[in-house]
Structure formats: C-alpha cells, structure tokens
Amino acid sequence: MSIKTSEVDVLIIGAGISGIGAAYHLQKHCPTKSYAIIEARSEVGGTWDLFRYPGIRSDSDMFTFGFNFKPWRSPKAISPGQDIKHYISEAATENGIDKHIVFEHKVLAANWDSASAKWHTEIQNLKTGECCQYVSCFFFLVPVIITTIMVTPQILKALRIFQVK
Numbered sequence: 786m787s788i789k790t791s792e793v794d795v796l797i798i799g800a801g802i803s804g805i806g807a808a809y810h811l812q813k814h815c816p817t818k819s820y821a822i823i824e825a826r827s828e829v830g831g832t833w834d835l836f837r838y839p840g841i842r843s844d845s846d847m848f849t850f851g852f853n854f855k856p857w858r859s860p861k862a863i864s865p866g867q868d869i870k871h872y873i874s875e876a877a878t879e880n881g882i883d884k885h886i887v888f889e890h891k892v893l894a895a896n897w898d899s900a901s902a903k904w905h906t907e908i909q910n911l912k913t914g915e916c917c918q919y920v921s922c923f924f925f926l927v928p929v930i931i932t933t934i935m936v937t938p939q940i941l942k943a944l945r946i947f948q949v950k
C-alpha cells in the first residue's frame with residue numbers, strides 16, 4: 786500500500802518556541818522556501834502548553850527569553866506559563882506560521898536518502914493512526930531542552946549520521 790508523500794524544502798519538528806522562531810527566520814530570510822512544522826500536540830507552545838500546573842512560570846526574564854522579532858510587552862518579566870503560551874501562539878498567528886503547522890502528527894523516523902539527497906521522514910497521524918511521509922532537503926529538529934520531546938531511536942540514529950550533538 787502506498788502512503789501519502791508530501792514534499793517541502795524544510796521540515797521542522799515541534800511548534801514550541803524554537804520551532805516557531807525557526808519558522809519565522811526561515812520565511813523571513815528564505816521566502817521562496819517551503820516548509821512544514823510537524824507537531825504531535827494539538828496546540829502551539831510545546832513546554833508552555835504541556836505544563837499547566839498552578840504557578841508554572843519562566844525562570845529567565847521574558848525580555849531576553851522572548852523572540853527578537855516580537856517584543857515582550859507584559860510588565861511581568863518572570864512570566865506565568867499561560868502568558869508565554871499565548872505569546873508563542875500569537876507570534877505564530879501574526880506571522881502566518883500557524884498555517885504551516887500539521888498538528889497531532891508525530892515524527893517516528895527520519896532517514897537520509899543519498900540517491901535523492903533528501904530526508905525521508907515517517908510521520909504518524911495520531912488521530913487516525915495512519916502514516917505518511919515528508920520528503921525534504923532539510924530536517925530541522927529544534928527543541929533545545931528535552932522536556933516534551935518524543936525523539937525516537939530512529940530519529941537519533943538518523944541524526945548521528947550527521948554528528949549532531
């Protein structure tokens with residue numbers, strides 16, 4: 786059975802602060818490049834969507850933790866988590882990044898194909914269980930702090946080829 790295959794220039798994993806930031810800079814500096822963000826959750830925000838316990842807040846001040854393209858306007862420099870989630874979500878919407886996000890899809894494996902010189906990424910739709918594939922020139926795994934990440938051994942194996950640390 787053939788699975789649905791989509792092709793983009795850049796595939797970004799995760800719609801947390803890193804993924805939204807990466808998408809912003811990609812579309813600003815490389816406006817002709819196509820991209821998609823694959824996000825396992827149903828909303829933008831990553832860490833700040835996942836953790837909702839009372840009192841959750843940043844440790845850093847938001848004036849430096851925030852995006853360089855979207856000034857932090859709240860007077861609360863150490864911010865409640867829900868305000869950070871709202872800020873990330875707003876940044877995605879304001880810049881049309883939300884239209885590129887494929888929610889409730891999980892990256893299972895990524896393999897470099899030398900013949901086509903492209904990444905072949907296996908993705909599962911978490912609502913239906915169906916699998917699909919994205920083919921891309923670049924594979925961008927952005928989450929910097931592993932709080933919500935679901936990186937499978939197959940993804941790590943693929944990254945080791947390129948000595949990503």
Ligand SMILES: Cc1cc2nc3c(=O)[nH]c(=O)nc-3n(C[C@H](O)[C@H](O)[C@H](O)COP(=O)(O)OP(=O)(O)OC[C@H]3O[C@@H](n4cnc5c(N)ncnc54)[C@H](O)[C@@H]3O)c2cc1C
Pocket residue numbers: 798799800801802803804823824825826830831832833836841842843844845846850890891892893927928929930931932933934935936937
């Ligand atoms: C309580 C708390 C306070 C913190 N305070 C600070 C702070 O003040 N300053 C600071 O620098 N850091 C702080 N951190 C760390 C914080 O997590 C990061 O700074 C930042 O939010 C990480 O963003 P990210 O986009 O890199 O990753 P994440 O927020 O982890 O987002 C990754 C996204 O990728 C998705 N994803 C992962 N694997 C897959 C997959 N296989 N397929 C599809 N989607 C996938 C996840 O669902 C998630 O949405 C804090 C963390 C916590 C929990």
